[in-house]
Amino acid sequence: MARMTGENLIRQKIAELTQQITHFEQCIKKAREHQVTLQQALVALQSDPFSSPIKRKAKSISDGSAISIYAYHPSDYIAKVFKHYPNQWMSAKEIMFKAFEIEGKIEHKSQHHSIVTAFSHALRRLQEKGIVEKQVLQEKSSVRVIQWR
Numbered sequence: 001m002a003r004m005t006g007e008n009l010i011r012q013k014i015a016e017l018t019q020q021i022t023h024f025e026q027c028i029k030k031a032r033e034h035q036v037t038l039q040q041a042l043v044a045l046q047s048d049p050f051s052s053p054i055k056r057k058a059k060s061i062s063d064g065s066a067i068s069i070y071a072y073h074p075s076d077y078i079a080k081v082f083k084h085y086p087n088q089w090m091s092a093k094e095i096m097f098k099a100f101e102i103e104g105k106i107e108h109k110s111q112h113h114s115i116v117t118a119f120s121h122a123l124r125r126l127q128e129k130g131i132v133e134k135q136v137l138q139e140k141s142s143v144r145v146i147q148w149r
Contacts, residue, residue, distance in 0.1 A: 034130065041131045074115075074122035077103075082132070082149070089135060089147040092119040123148050 077099040081090070084102055093116050100107060107115065126132040127148070137145040 037129045037131065040129070074118045075126060078119065078122055078126065078132070087149055089149045091145060091147055092116050092123060095119055095123075095148065120146075 078095060080102055081095050081098045085098060090098065093112075096112065096115050096119055099105075123132060123134070127134050132148050135147050137147065
């Protein structure tokens with residue numbers, strides 16, 4: 001009888017250790033994913049985001065002075081804004097205007113909505129990767145304000 005109890009204890013301990021190994025392997029996998037994301041964020045912060053243009057033609061407004069903000073990836077502009085304004089909560093629209101200000105760009109008002117939309121999508125992707133934070137403010141029951149940092 002004592003023999004069965006000893007065997008059962010050993011089998012139980014083996015099962016526990018197997019569970020722990022599985023858990024730790026999952027933790028290691030998740031930690032490696034986070035490490036890659038943080039390394040990408042570090043590279044983005046250390047590099048000049050405006051040195052990698054998209055292969056897309058920039059649009060100009062009638063006087064030719066405006067350069068489309070779409071000449072670069074929205075996430076590049078977001079990185080530049082967050083470098084200039086660290087730890088400051090901003091909406092996607094505020095980020096867009098700060099990007100215009102930093103780069104000295106002028107964009108026609110008709111483009112603002114599509115640019116804010118592109119920035120919002122980029123911000124969501126960056127949040128999913130853990131690079132930016134999101135907070136939702138409830139001003140009224142029907143109005144939500146989303147801010148990022």
